[in-house]
Amino acid sequence: MRQVARAARASERALYSTARAYEARAPLVVAEGNAAVAAGSHPAVAARGFGFAAAGAFATAAAFTPTAVALCAEGEEAAPAGAEGSAPSSGSAHPTVVFVLGGPGAGKGTQCSNIVNDFGFVHLSAGDLLRAHMKSGSEDGNMVAEMIKNGQIVPSVVTVRLLLDAMKASGKERFLIDGFPRNKENRDAWEVTAGYDCDFVLFFDCPEDVMERRLLGRGETSGRTDDNIESIKKRFKTFVESSMPVVDYYAGLKKVRSVNSDQSPDEVYAQTKGHFAAFV
Numbered sequence: 001m002r003q004v005a006r007a008a009r010a011s012e013r014a015l016y017s018t019a020r021a022y023e024a025r026a027p028l029v030v031a032e033g034n035a036a037v038a039a040g041s042h043p044a045v046a047a048r049g050f051g052f053a054a055a056g057a058f059a060t061a062a063a064f065t066p067t068a069v070a071l072c073a074e075g076e077e078a079a080p081a082g083a084e085g086s087a088p089s090s091g092s093a094h095p096t097v098v099f100v101l102g103g104p105g106a107g108k109g110t111q112c113s114n115i116v117n118d119f120g121f122v123h124l125s126a127g128d129l130l131r132a133h134m135k136s137g138s139e140d141g142n143m144v145a146e147m148i149k150n151g152q153i154v155p156s157v158v159t160v161r162l163l164l165d166a167m168k169a170s171g172k173e174r175f176l177i178d179g180f181p182r183n184k185e186n187r188d189a190w191e192v193t194a195g196y197d198c199d200f201v202l203f204f205d206c207p208e209d210v211m212e213r214r215l216l217g218r219g220e221t222s223g224r225t226d227d228n229i230e231s232i233k234k235r236f237k238t239f240v241e242s243s244m245p246v247v248d249y250y251a252g253l254k255k256v257r258s259v260n261s262d263q264s265p266d267e268v269y270a271q272t273k274g275h276f277a278a279f280v
């Protein structure tokens, strides 16, 4: 099984190189520095001219994606990572990546800080990276700002590049990737561009009314354009329609480690850290 998975990964790498080669023929996608993962699924982006090269590139990405997903289902990461507290085997060819998911206000950022302190992970929040990108005067800053305010998911071509650049810049090997992947396009883009899947998903489960109360509380000081009731409702809708299917997908692979986050921060952390016992 391991040999099969290794051989499959080698062929995935070969496909990935082909995707890279394709990239050279897709100028607008290259302008964002990403592989054959395009913004084509996002009408707002197409309307803003992101989608021009995307149509062809997206078709290519779609052709690669089933391979990556099949590997994810069969590969050797899937089985061991499902075990509570297990760490990836030593000599792993890629960094340890934990995707941290949960609704807006579920407490992802709060708990990530605790894990960083105790288990030596680097915390990368996709939302924080996007907000910094939006303020950096980048060409697509206005589009990102508008999408965040509307609770929409920014095209993966932007987010995956920000995440991979931040990982590289850190020089570290263990990452909590918070608020990502937020939809299927995010997930597929990650697998095609990074070339490997997460080790497991840490999922914070919290009722909507609790999250709403927390977000309105956070909004009193956060200065965030989306911590208001109108944006919050839109974010909840996006979470249910686009993000929960990703959690369900990983649950099907037995990669989800779930925590009830409708408790005090200390109680939530007591549960959370149990999932990281192998990383002490």
Ligand SMILES: Nc1ncnc2c1ncn2[C@@H]1O[C@H](COP(=O)(O)OP(=O)(O)O)[C@@H](O)[C@H]1O
Residues within 6 Å of the ligand: 102, 103, 104, 105, 106, 107, 108, 109, 110, 111, 214, 215, 217, 218, 261, 262, 263, 264, 265, 266, 268
């Ligand atoms: N377990 C908890 N109980 C009560 N409030 C919490 C809890 N966890 C986080 N908070 C607060 O709720 C708000 C949202 O938490 P945060 O960690 O930013 O969530 P997320 O990153 O999932 O959006 C913050 O103001 C935070 O201080």
Ligand SMILES: Nc1ccn([C@@H]2O[C@H](COP(=O)(O)OP(=O)(O)O)[C@@H](O)[C@H]2O)c(=O)n1
Residues within 6 Å of the ligand: 102, 103, 104, 105, 108, 125, 126, 127, 128, 130, 147, 148, 149, 150, 151, 152, 153, 154, 155, 159, 178, 179, 180, 181, 182, 186, 226, 235
């Ligand atoms: N993978 C991601 C993560 C965040 N985002 C955007 O950033 C916003 C804020 O995300 P966040 O993770 O910082 O905040 P929460 O909604 O979890 O509190 C989302 O509502 C999206 O608009 C995105 O487009 N793609």
